[in-house]
Amino acid sequence: MALRADAVRNRAAILTAASEVFATHGPNATTEQVAQQAGVAVGTVFRHFPTKDDLLVAIMKESLARLAALTNESTLATFFDAVVDEAVRTRMVVIALGDSGLDIGDALQGLTDNVTQLLDQAKAAGEARPTVQVDEVMALLTAAAYAAQQASWTADLRQRTLAVILRGLE
Amino acid sequence: MALRADAVRNRAAILTAASEVFATHGPNATTEQVAQQAGVAVGTVFRHFPTKDDLLVAIMKESLARLAALTNESTLATFFDAVVDEAVRTRMVVIALGDSGLDIGDALQGLTDNVTQLLDQAKAAGEARPTVQVDEVMALLTAAAYAAQQASWTADLRQRTLAVILRGLE
Amino acid sequence: MALRADAVRNRAAILTAASEVFATHGPNATTEQVAQQAGVAVGTVFRHFPTKDDLLVAIMKESLARLAALTNESTLATFFDAVVDEAVRTRMVVIALGDSGLDIGDALQGLTDNVTQLLDQAKAAGEARPTVQVDEVMALLTAAAYAAQQASWTADLRQRTLAVILRGLE
Amino acid sequence: MALRADAVRNRAAILTAASEVFATHGPNATTEQVAQQAGVAVGTVFRHFPTKDDLLVAIMKESLARLAALTNESTLATFFDAVVDEAVRTRMVVIALGDSGLDIGDALQGLTDNVTQLLDQAKAAGEARPTVQVDEVMALLTAAAYAAQQASWTADLRQRTLAVILRGLE
DNA sequence: TATGAATGAGAGTTCATTCAT
């Protein structure tokens, strides 16, 4: 139990490090790089995440969970913003939302459930037309997340792009 | 001259092969795989494209050029469709349109010019509001191309997603 | 004293576990596996046996000691049987008897002494010809132990193989 | 075809090197060691033998084939000698004859066939009793091969040990 | 003394790239 504290701290450090490293260098960044950034040895990374993919999956799920948690206090509009924020911070969400071969189906489903509620609220508020379905909203979120990766993406461009999507949903 | 013909044929075969291979297995596919698919030896691939990145760049530019050529006979709506088609065929465009780190700036600029014309026509036809700028259209094209990668992307979902975007541009 | 009891119990548990684990998975089995089987943590294994080789040596010596103890109530024939039994139970004896590089010289010498007596008795009983020397008997024991490892080794095959060797000693 | 010469030479060099290295350091010796001994880079070893196990299997089969070839000009007695020779030269035979998890079943069967003939001849010549079966002869060959590994194995000891076995077969 | 997390040297394997033929 005592040692557990260190372990928990390390696990967190590794996840944080992994987020940063993969965000900066993409998913091909080395496990070694992650370890260094986290200030631990490679072995420690592998003890916590037996496979590089496990690590990837973990940070993706974290990202998705973070987003799912936000849906409570969001409208569809602010949620699009949040997704873009997350996508900019960790390049991973986009891979997560997109079609990686990694097993994150459940986390994705969880998010989809929350987005469904958001969509229903938006419909009730007259901000989304009744015919809109969740899957296209998810697709558009993915799309927005992806577009947000561009280096040239300014605050202004971002605002204009999201505006188009939101207007399209009405 | 006879050899030159072979070389030209090989270059084409390699590009075709690369498109297929990278479309199927993603950009981490092996140069060796490309060579096999093209029916040549690895050395030949490297003679034509000194670097794997060169090969990647080449097929991206091809994709972008193909799209640029289409703008003549397109409206904004049909062009979105075309981009999605190309994105589905070669997974590369999306990387090309997106922020890959590869040097395809010029090809991208060429496409942007053509899209500008398309946008102007759309505005003239009342299909895009006057305030819309090219960069957000490019962003949305990228976004659509990306969303199109999903395995779950059905014809119906595609239609609905693009509809949202197009409606948003009006 | 109370703790000492624990320690003693642990040492025994580790040895037993190691026997089973190495018998099943060969000498490349992990120290971790041994620890789990013994129901202790790795650290404990290393406290008792500073080196994996030490552990290997310990269980080998145990095996050899077990066999040495048996010589009192054996004839050459039944002893061959006993060695084969032990070899089947713990894959280690065979390594022990063979040329492992591990330091078990003394234990081996102890066994050799006992076998010498067995051989003398056999000669007296007319079951081994006078010219036979211990070293070839030891070699044949090793050989039998090794042959016994085969997966295909049936009770019948075993009996026939040992019969040949025993007949050869007469 | 031209390069093939180099490749063939390398393949042979690797096999030879592997034999020596594994004979000296056992099957846990590194692929890197093999490569160095062969005077090639690791990649070359893996090009010829995609897996370390493939390499192991290859030299085992070579050994077994070498032995199988010898049966033509052997009697049971001289064949035992030959097996022991081979076992001393390459530690691998013994592993091959024994129960490795490696897939050499066919090569082993091939050898068994030849030994069957040798046994039949021995029976005809009155040097093996009619009741002896091949499987125990194979077991004894394995056993002899194994015993031969001992560091202490002198020419004299070897002769005496094999004599016991051969006498037992009569 | 026991625990089990951390270490880090290595092992097997891959792959872009080079170069002899």
Add this chain to the structure above:
DNA sequence: GATGAATGAACTCTCATTCAT
């Protein structure tokens, strides 16, 4: 120009051993 074998740096993962708790 084409071939495909060779290269070797790099990468993922393992495991004996150490050490903080």
